[in-house]
Amino acid sequence: MSHSPLSHLAETLIGSEIVKLGNAISERIRNGETIYNYTIGDFDPNIFPIPQELETLIIEAYKKHYTNYPAADGILELRKAVSHFIQEREGLHYETNEIQIASGGRPLIYTIFKAIVDKDDKVIYATPSWNNNHYAHLTDGQHCVIECSVENNFMPTAADIAQHASGATLICLCTPQNPTGTTLSQEALEDICDLILEENKKRTPGQKKLYLLFDQMYWTLTFGNTVHVNPVSLRPAMKEYTIFVDGISKAFAATGVRVGWSLGPANVIAKMKAILSHIGAWAPMAEQKAVAAYLTDKDAIDKYLVQFKKEIEKRLHLFYEGFIALKKKGYNVDAVAPQAAIYLTIKIDLKGKQTVSGKLLCTQGDVTDFILSEAKLAIVPFLAFGGDQQNPWYRLSVGTSRIEDINAMFIQLEKALANLQ
Numbered sequence: 001m002s003h004s005p006l007s008h009l010a011e012t013l014i015g016s017e018i019v020k021l022g023n024a025i026s027e028r029i030r031n032g033e034t035i036y037n038y039t040i041g042d043f044d045p046n047i048f049p050i051p052q053e054l055e056t057l058i059i060e061a062y063k064k065h066y067t068n069y070p071a072a073d074g075i076l077e078l079r080k081a082v083s084h085f086i087q088e089r090e091g092l093h094y095e096t097n098e099i100q101i102a103s104g105g106r107p108l109i110y111t112i113f114k115a116i117v118d119k120d121d122k123v124i125y126a127t128p129s130w131n132n133n134h135y136a137h138l139t140d141g142q143h144c145v146i147e148c149s150v151e152n153n154f155m156p157t158a159a160d161i162a163q164h165a166s167g168a169t170l171i172c173l174c175t176p177q178n179p180t181g182t183t184l185s186q187e188a189l190e191d192i193c194d195l196i197l198e199e200n201k202k203r204t205p206g207q208k209k210l211y212l213l214f215d216q217m218y219w220t221l222t223f224g225n226t227v228h229v230n231p232v233s234l235r236p237a238m239k240e241y242t243i244f245v246d247g248i249s250k251a252f253a254a255t256g257v258r259v260g261w262s263l264g265p266a267n268v269i270a271k272m273k274a275i276l277s278h279i280g281a282w283a284p285m286a287e288q289k290a291v292a293a294y295l296t297d298k299d300a301i302d303k304y305l306v307q308f309k310k311e312i313e314k315r316l317h318l319f320y321e322g323f324i325a326l327k328k329k330g331y332n333v334d335a336v337a338p339q340a341a342i343y344l345t346i347k348i349d350l351k352g353k354q355t356v357s358g359k360l361l362c363t364q365g366d367v368t369d370f371i372l373s374e375a376k377l378a379i380v381p382f383l384a385f386g387g388d389q390q391n392p393w394y395r396l397s398v399g400t401s402r403i404e405d406i407n408a409m410f411i412q413l414e415k416a417l418a419n420l421q
Contacts, residue, residue, distance in 0.1 A: 013137065017384035021368075025378045036409040037378045041130075041178060041342070043399040048253040048311070051304040053297060057290035058257070066286040072277040073269070074101020074261070075285070078292040082261050085295040086246075089220075092232055094263045100272050101288065103258040105217050105245045107281035108272070112213050112243050112262065113139045113170070115271040121208075122168035126156040128385035128393070130178040144168065145386065150336060150393070153182035154345065158191035165199045169208055174215035175229075176222065176340030179385045179395035181316070183222070183340050186229045193235040200241060211268070212238065215245040217260075218341040220305060223313045226339045240265055248291060250342070253308065253399075259283040259291045312342055315398040315406070319344050322410045331417045342399045346379070349392035353420040361420075364390045374416035377409060 005011060021039055028035055049055070073079070079096040086092045102108045113135045117123060123141035125132035126148045136143050144164035148154045154177065161171060173192070175184040184192075192212075199210050212231060219228040231238040247260030260283070262272060276282070283291075294300070316338035323335035323346050334347040350367045354360050355374070361367050364381060371377045379394040387393070 009138065014134065018380055021378070021380060021384070025372070028372070033376065035372070035376050035378050036405060036412070038396045038398065038401060039378050039380050040400055041395075041397050042255050043253040043342075045253070047402065048308065048399060050254045050257065051252055051294065051300060053300045053304075054248075054252060054254065054257075054290060054294045057293050058287055061286035061289040064289075066289045068285055070101075070282050070285045070288050072282070073097075073273040074099070074283065075288045075292065078259075078288045078295075079261075081292040081295040082263075086263065088298070090230060090233065092230070092263065095266070097266050098263060098269055100262045100264075100269045100276070101283055102260050102262070102276055103281045103283045104249055104255075104260040105215065105247055107276060107279060108245050108260055108262045109135055109213065109215070110138065111272040111275045111279070112211075112245070112264075112268075113141070114275050115268055116170050116208075116211050117141045118169070121170070122164060123170045123172065124156075124161055124164045124168050125172040125386075126154075126160070128154060128179050128382040128387045128391075128395075129172065129174060130385060132172045133386040135172075141170070147388070150345075150347075152188075153184075153336070153339075154180040154393075155182060155184050155188065156192075157188060158195045161192060162195055165195060165210065168199075168210050170211050170213060171196065172213045172215070174217075176216075176218040176226075178218065178341060179343055179380065179382065180336070180345045181339055181341040181343035181395075182336060182345065183226055183228065186227070186234065189229050189231060190234050193231045193238050196241055197235065197237055209241055212242045213245065214242050217246060218250045219246070220251040221309060221312060221342065222340040223309065223316070223338055228340070243268055252304065257287050257291075259287050312398060313338065315401050315403065316342075316344050318403070318406050319346075319396060319398065319401075322406065326410070326414060326417065329414075331414070333417075342397055344396045344398065346394050346396050347392050348394060350417075350420060351390070351392070356419050356421075364392060367392070368394075371413070371416065374419070375409075375413040377413055 079099040117139040119140040122144050123136045124144040126146040146156045146160045222228050231242050243264035248254040320335050326333050332349045336345040350361050379396045382391040382393045
């Protein structure tokens, strides 16, 4: 049966590559296979539950019947709590009319794009990165893509951005970054901020400014000597052009609780509020009440983060050490030392190798299929984050990993690698 065409957007929208891979994994698990599934940028609540205090506050809020519509920009007590939280933790000062609450980061990112980007406006983003390609498509933006490499921690430099800056409307940065778990250094971010400020000085009063979408959803999850930096602390003049995306999803393993916030210029936030009021992507009232109370409980947050970060870091290092051990044995794999977030960037470059059955691994897709079929290892290729189809780098997420599985996974992986010719 043939279908009549739908909108141009619907007909040209690319589905999630991660969902497609997830479906293939689910099929294998249904067939009885044991799969080490490290594809999901999420947490297993049995391993990483939300803070007990937050859970209690949510339950109490529902018992008090906080089930009606919240304010379009978020309840005032939550915006005050967010203001307090980021002032205390990052030294950033934002008034309540410069804060927008929504159901996690996605509707905020979408409304930032819709508030700023017109058809054919230049949107600058790097690959690999999470969903910038899809949001640019959703808003008919002009894709200005920067292909990043391991030499710069898969982050764009000011020099990369400068090639596209003239007339651009939006730059998208995420640090710590999904999918790489890497971060922008202070010097690199200062250079980017200086470029944005310089570009905006050139523009006439009636001309659109160049804005920065700064996604810091993982900023609390830094490890070792890694320090999170933000544009407004480094260059106060950037406050006029920066819209933050932040929330509880990753900081408190609360991905399904759906409370996020943006900080930005009051005029931009007001337009985001207007757009969101039509979409209705509000965080639920009870969760807003609970998060408002939790964000002011400094001792509970500090205690939770210490243990939470310790468990994430332990897993990241076990995976990292395992891949480096395989590399030392001569296998063509590699990994970037853990910096932040819940991700490890790993390299599995097996193109040109042949399996025991005689199949040649001609493409990176063949490699991904091989490690899933033979090593039972499911990880996400950088192709899913806008990268080149033959890119040999992958995202490994530790949010659902059990410590006791890691050694078994490496035994299975080495066995599969050893059988290649």
